[in-house]
Amino acid sequence: DTAVSQTPKYLVTQMGNDKSIKCEQNLGHDTMYWYKQDSKKFLKIMFSYNNKELIINETVPNRFSPKSPDKAHLNLHINSLELGDSAVYFCASSQDRATEAFFGQGTRLTVV
């Protein structure tokens, strides 16, 4: 039973399209995250979402928007995709800052 699951695992799309990545956690955690891993494997926080409080990394373009229908889900919607958006996107969840984050398997997004 996967703790943090994301779909799809691979996503290839054209520039200018709008796409969504879904994430679900069954751990009962209060906080969920989206991270971006670039081609050099550098991981950077994009968003964290806790009890309806959204914290946005100021460097994230507003084309990216997280949507949380409930505590167990945090989807990532991306408008007007650009070549530079190509990366692996990881969803994660944690109970609080003193406990570890559990990561999904990642979604490899390729914009052509």
Place this chain on the structure above:
Amino acid sequence: AQSVTQLGSHVSVSEGALVLLRCNYSSSVPPYLFWYVQYPNQGLQLLLKYTSAATLVKGINGFEAEFKKSETSFHLTKPSAHMSDAAEYFCAVTDQAGTALIFGKGTTLSVSS
């Protein structure tokens, strides 16, 4: 601001040799520190964590790390490398607000027979 620096983007060892992956942190508050491992095309898996309890932390797969406040370090070690340890390793610290993890740039560990 919180940050971590991993010294050495690539470490190569022979099977059976000591593994030492270095991590230094900067934190304005008592840090929570983590080591994660990433195998190819997979997500990140927690190896171990430091949350202000014992300074020597034991993790999975025979790894351990020691928190040294005086050196602001949290180096990862394993006495004897195995081929299956070849992967990407990330050191991380929680940010000041406790809202997310800040990762180092990662260290690729290669293990040769």
